[in-house]
Amino acid sequence: MYNILLVEDERWVRTAVKRTIERTELPFQVAGECQNGLEALDWLRDRDVDLVLADIRMPVMDGLTFLSQLRERECMVSVVLVSGHDDFKYIQQGLRLGVFDYLLKPVEVEEMKGCLVKWMENVGSQKPAKPEVKDAQELSPVELVLELIAERLPGEITLTDAAAAVHLNPSYLSQLFKQRMNQTFVDYVLHARMNEAERLLTHTSLRVSEIADRLGYADVAYFSNTFKRLKHYTPSEYRKRLTGIG
Template structure:
């Protein structure tokens, strides 16, 4: 249900507007009535609303003044005006006023106006959801490409900058995005993929541990062995002797 605030300095007009809104049977509810624009602004500080239906001429703060205050907010405004001030109402377009209703406001006119507003609102929300979906899809695609890049290049020196260049992203942003999408750091993923390759080479080949370390970019065999043990809880030789079956510790 979309929430509406009615604003008019005459109570009987608010009664007429409320009746017209309720008779439309549209998914809207009037959450509050106010006597002028200032009261409406105060109400909006305490309650969330989607739409304000306001008279254009009121004391303290009129409808155009209210529209000016709400121009940068997510609350839309529909102004109610008489024939004499219709041109004044037209000027309010620059303040983001969505539509106008001419007095006396009848149910059919109110229904048409609200339907247009609801349709525009739902179209905008759908477009926003689509944009977010596209962004999320692009981000997931970028992370998948980075992961494939790492797995295909475990024998090379791989940096975050290299990966960021591949997917045309800022390295810092990619680092944040990678952790957000995978739950782990980019550097830890690189190490994990290298250790997966090390496990494969230990079991499937007769290469010496030093040769495997060198293939994976580790000049220091001691550092390689320490990293391997941190991942698997076994030294490279112990892992080879076990045939690759020892129980492994969780990811870094």
Template sequence: MYKVILVDDERWVRVVLRKAVEQTKLPFEIVQECANGLEAIDALQKHEADLVISDVKMPIMDGIALAEQMTQVSANLILVSGYDDFQLAQQAIRFGVKDYLLKPVEMEAMADCLGRWMQDRTTKSARHLADSPLIGTDELSAIEQVQQFIGSNLSRDITLTDAAALVHLNPSYLSQLFKQQTGGKFVDYVIEMRMEEAKKLLIKTSLRVSEIAERLGYGDISYFSSTFKKLTGCSPLEYRKCGGRLDEAK
């Protein structure tokens, strides 16, 4: 069964989408329903979902911002849009959106969409098996696994020891390898990724700075703010006020 997360700020729409998925009789299981993109990002950290079906227009984090955030995860995204915001949905193609569903979503349209997704996934899996060499994980892929681990656990206390255990390497060796491959220290990379996520949350959501700090594993908002300013040259509120244009000016 493929695992699906439904995202829409209106409960009745989620009911319609759920029924449409179930009526297709295809091997898809709804594992969670969310009211906005931010909830969906949290859900993706808890569930190993294969597919997210999301509305475009939602409060806090809309479907376009969700598409941008999902470039860091393995799950695919299908957007649901009305005729008036279909062009907006099309803009998300640069973030890897797999397909679009126009409202009102009927079972036949859902079945076609899910069928295309399944076919695409099957084709890619076959190519991957054909191209994969029968060798163990090399050093480069180990670093890629560590980077993915960091990106998926920004709210946790991420340690070098945990990362080393993930890829079955000695922590000291992983530290040297990480610096060699990325050009920086492990701990600095974790901080940089947290600050990059903070930038996105400041611009894409209406969360308070304290809430963003907590989401990124900082119990002390003052420490979070000083770290953010050290890396960006401005405070979190200043960054939000200028809409991220300080990055463009650098």
């Protein structure tokens, strides 16, 4: 189970965010709550979490100041900024400070799930989870497949491969997967690959063609069209909009 520190000045919003996290049915729990960035810095002095969800606008110390001071301490815990204001100035400042992701209020379950899954794929897979609720032998077939997808990313994995790994018929696994994740196996893998593309566009200077190649797309145009269909911008447009990198 991965631990989250929730930093938000309004109690009812903290309650709503906790419920949203629970509804993702992913292995995350809120281990602590703070009302502002200063309180969160104190909380983190002698405690450790995997991920911090912090509002941008808070009294005493806002989310960006909190993130800046956190980095000055060389604390590299992943931080997701949450705001009710769709302002790219905040995104750009957060990116410069190494924010992992950025969510807009109100955060819907699917958006939260996408963010947490992306964290699991890119960060969580590189570190052991906190004291496990289940050991590997007790994980459900779908949970095992999610781990397999995270391990194989950005390489390709088919439903047949996944079914063989968990000793199930592909058709039956497909039904289980859709029931649990509310999307097909193919759509989940596609979104995972495009989320990785989004991360590479945001946090590296790799060319679009290099990112396409890394994700297994021989046709750059097809990759760009797929990215635009899911993210509403071409890879080049997305990078320019967020980071100003051509």
